[in-house]
Amino acid sequence: MDTGRRLGRGARAAMGLIALVLLVCIGTLPWTLGPSTAGTPRHKESFSDLARLPPAWWPASGPLATPDATPAASERLPPRARSWWNALGTDALGRSLAVRLLAGGGISLAIGLAAAAISVCIGTLYGAIAGLAGGALDGAMMRIVDVLYGLPYVLLVVLLAVASDAVVDEHVSRHGERTAWVEREAGAGAGRAVGRAAMAQDPGLKSRLEAEGLLRFPPRMMSEGVRTMVDLAVLLGAIAGVSWLTVARVVRGQVLSLKTMAFVEAARAAGAGWWGILRRHILPNLVGPVVVYATLAVPQAILQESFLSFLGIGVRPPMPSLGNLAADGLGELNTVRSSWWLLAFPCAVLAATLVSLNVVGEGLRVRLDPRSRRSAR
Secondary structure, eight states: OOHHHHHHHHHHHHHHHHHHHHHITTTTHHHHHSOOTSSSSSGGOOGGGGOOOTTTTOEEEEEETTTTHHHHHHSOOGGGSSGGGTTOOTTTTTTBBHHHHHHHHHHHHHHHHHHHHHHHHEEEEHHHHHHHOOOHHHHHHHHHHHHHHSOOOOHHHHHHHHHHHHHHHHHHHHHHHHHHHHHHHHTTSSOHHHHHHHHHOHHHHHHHHHHHHHHSSSOOOOOOHHHHHHHHHHHHHHHTTTHHHHHHHHHHHHHHHHHTHHHHHHHHHHTHHHHIIIIIGGGGGGGHOOOOHHHHHHHHHHHHHHHHHTTTTTSSTTOOHHHHHHHHHHTTOSOOOOOOHHHHHHHHHHHHHHHHHHHHHHHHHHHHHHHEEEEHO
């Protein structure tokens, strides 16, 4: 009983912390991504004379103090650099780390929540259909899951993100479309291979056709905001597209157990179809396991997004996320001038968020799983 009570208190504290993080980070996204008085988005607002300032509350002397962080220098700073704007320091471009951390935390949390929701919906529907159908269809569907499980998980996410990014780049640049037209024109209808051979023999023909092809197929215009939304959608799809496998297996096992229950047999005897049984009897009884898995899937999705952004193939600068903020901070650690705050604060926020979400998930599992409640007693 003491274990369950302590875990319940820890889960409530973690839930309060997560609610606070969600309220602060996601609630301030319209402000942090919105324009400042100068018209620049606040997360991109930079001041070159305020680059690499330590947090305003950090002492000017000590083992982690920067060479320029002296009392005389701090007195010469403008009021902006001594306010909340500099509460967590500034980066190499003079941008406020507090503002960028708010925006990056909101973006990472939004991607994690959306990816977890999509993966839970896909996995629940897939596993419920497989378990309820049974027979050959169940076997075929679960063999697909086994094959996907055998693939390297992180590598698959990376490949999906890189391939989707290449498709978007091709759509914008139209390089493949332009190259195909140039080769067909050079071959005069005899094939693209003949065209390539002709251009190899006559460089002037190649230059003339490439210039004409650039006029016929100019690159498509895509604003920075649209490209950012496309990149986020691709990242979201890549994470959610491979995160539903575990929940599909869990839901299938639960459905196989539920469909032997008396109330399901009674519904089938009353003439209810498989969709009615799934909607009215199966899915309501899956709420507990699905909620627990959804809570545990959110930190996994956030960690994957941060890992991809850390590698440079997720959320891309200047749009911040916890992953690329940590990547930027890693390059600021050196023996000459170490801007430690650029790495410490993003990693601390990421670690606190992941630990809190896992504690919340464990607390929900204990409360919703009867076997866990009995073991706690």
